[in-house]
Amino acid sequence: QSALTQPASVSGSPGQSITISCTGTSSDVGGYNYVSWYQQHPDKAPKLTIYDVSNRPSGVSNRFSGSKSGNTASLTISGLQAEDEADYYCSSYTSSDTYVFGTGTRVTVL
Amino acid sequence: EVQLVQSGAEVKKPGESLKISCKGSGYSFTSYWIGWVRQRPGKGLEWMGIIYTGDSVTRYSPSLEGQVTISADKSSSTAYLQWSSLKASDSAMYYCARRGVAGTYYYYGMDVWGQGTAVTVSS
Secondary structure (H helix, E strand, O other), X not given: OOOEEOOOEEEEOOOOOEEEEEEOOOXXXXXXXXXXXXXXXXXXXXXXXXXXXXXXXXXXXXXXXXXXXXXXXXXXXXXXXXXXOEEEXXXXXXXXXXXXXXXXXXXXXX | OOEEEEOOOEEEOOOOOEXXXXXXXXXXHHHOEEEEEEEOOOOOEXXXXXXXXXXXXXXEOXXXXXOEEEEEEHHHOEEEEEEOOOOXXXXXXXXXXXXXXXXXXXXXXXXXXXXXXXXXXXX
């Protein structure tokens, strides 16, 4: 199975909102409401930010929100802060009863 | 505290075997799925596979099936990832992670991650 497609980089100024897209197929993103998003700072383990398309785990800021339309899921970060600068990965459950990650997006806070 | 603690860094030669571990604590180990994720240097995350530690039902990424083995030992609350014959391309950071639960619902996200195990394969 191929990795989900994400933009390589997205940037924004502090306080702005940015959106990261994650495009798959009807066998993964489009077929299930099981998309999750992870934040990874350099040399750190990933951190779950969104699960099942739009749900936030406890402790995650409400500045993070998720959505999905067709074969494309999106992560929006509102009120961008310096600490949001990191790599972000989407992941989806697939029809093969396993998971696939996205290609990853580097978020830069200008 | 809920945590997954992974075994230490490894340096191996091509063709050697290896088994790395992931020990869970602070929760009921056998009630959760544990997944393994690979991250090669400077690259993205790759899904390897997942095991339900209660009965060892396992699912592998189609691209990796047959190349690694995922297992779990209930008595020691430990999951494992092993190779029978390492290649240079297996050099990477390997993470274990727990599939999350909200109440009685197992959601499709990994909520607790180990600190990672660095594997270097070089002659």
